[in-house]
Amino acid sequence: MIIQKVLNHNAAIVKEGNEEKVALGAGLAFHKKRNDTIDPARIEKLFVLKEKEQDHFTHLLHSIKEEEAEVIRKIVKKAESELNATFNERIYIALFDHIIFTIERVQTGQSSPNYLLPEIKGLYPDEFKVGLWAAEAIEKMTGTSMSEDEAGFIALHLYTARNKHPSVEETMNLTEAIHLMVEVCEESLGVTFPTDTVAYQGLITHLNIAIKTVIQQEDISSTPSEMVQMIKKGYPEVYQSTRAATEALKKEYGLLLPEDENVYISMHIQRILVRIKEEENNHA
The missing domain is CATH 1.10.1790.10 (PRD domain)
Incomplete structure (x- = not known):
């Protein structure tokens, strides 16, 4: 696969045949530049997105900090493994968006009480467990304390991220x-x-x-x-x-x-x- 554009150390736009795709994977674009090749074995996610979705997603990947992109990649990978799920392109973007928003709120000291937390814990225990793991990972990355409320919000998004589940709303x-x-x-x-x-x-x-x-x-x-x-x-x-x-x-x-x-x-x-x-x- 040939790199068309490096987005960050862990993401790049690549060309496979006549089709452009977004490739994600730990360090797959590190020290890489346009027209370099990527080892397919290093790719964890390969997305084919509509033009509007690709513009939005690539902007996110290009604009956020390397450590933020890396912690989100790890959270999604952990969620797929623990929940035995595979997140499609749109779901991945939705999770990416939500976790970025969560990081921004935590870093700016904005609290968001989660009055549904008892129900979330009881109804979605597996997702909440991953949400706690995600909160801990974000806390380590930002150095800012993460509450169970935030873990609950992440759990809700993880629940809806599973295929055939209803929307977040x-x-x-x-x-x-x-x-x-x-x-x-x-x-x-x-x-x-x-x-x-x-x-x-x-x-x-x-x-x-x-x-x-x-x-x-x-x-x-x-x-x-x-x-x-x-x-x-x-x-x-x-x-x-x-x-x-x-x-x-x-x-x-x-x-x-x-x-x-x-x-x-x-x-x-x-x-x-x-x-x-x-x-x-x-x-x-």
Whole structure:
């Protein structure tokens, strides 16, 4: 492959046949210049981009610092390895954009609180693990402390980066819908759910599945009537809080969960309340 333009030590525009491509790889363009050849074995990513996308991406690669380009390359490589995923051209650019933006905010001291962090940790644990690794890598490169909030934002982008997953906006909407329902239940019951428990993860996982099922217009199995009555009579306050949450979901997002779902959601919430009570007794 023949170099058409060196973008930085790790990136270059190359020509293969009659086609121009963007090649990425550790040190593949180091001490190289136009018309030099590149060893294909050193190429980690080879992109064919539309003209507008290529102009944007090559400008980014050419304008950012070498260490920034290198840390982003390592983050994406780590993510693909840990998540067993392959990111296509557009996804790679989106991740590149987001991480550059994250680095800029960190370096200028701009904080961005992530109120969806508990849901992100519970719904996307693998992506969050990589997000923490990415935050640590950026912290080492910039010398500036990175919070879990930033790791959570990166995790959201990594989740949507997997093939066949929804857009970042759709993922955010789903996570925000879950957050809304949890908030309504907490307010109704006058408690704060402990987010680091198996019971809480069970709740948000169930909400995630239930809401997705409604969005995709799939059938949800009906609940035996005796179970519905048992939950209504046994845990009336919990059941009412769940109904308030499903009403909020309908009002805010236009999504209607079947009333049967209130039973299962209530069961998850009751598990959380039992957990809270146990902790209170242990510290009494």
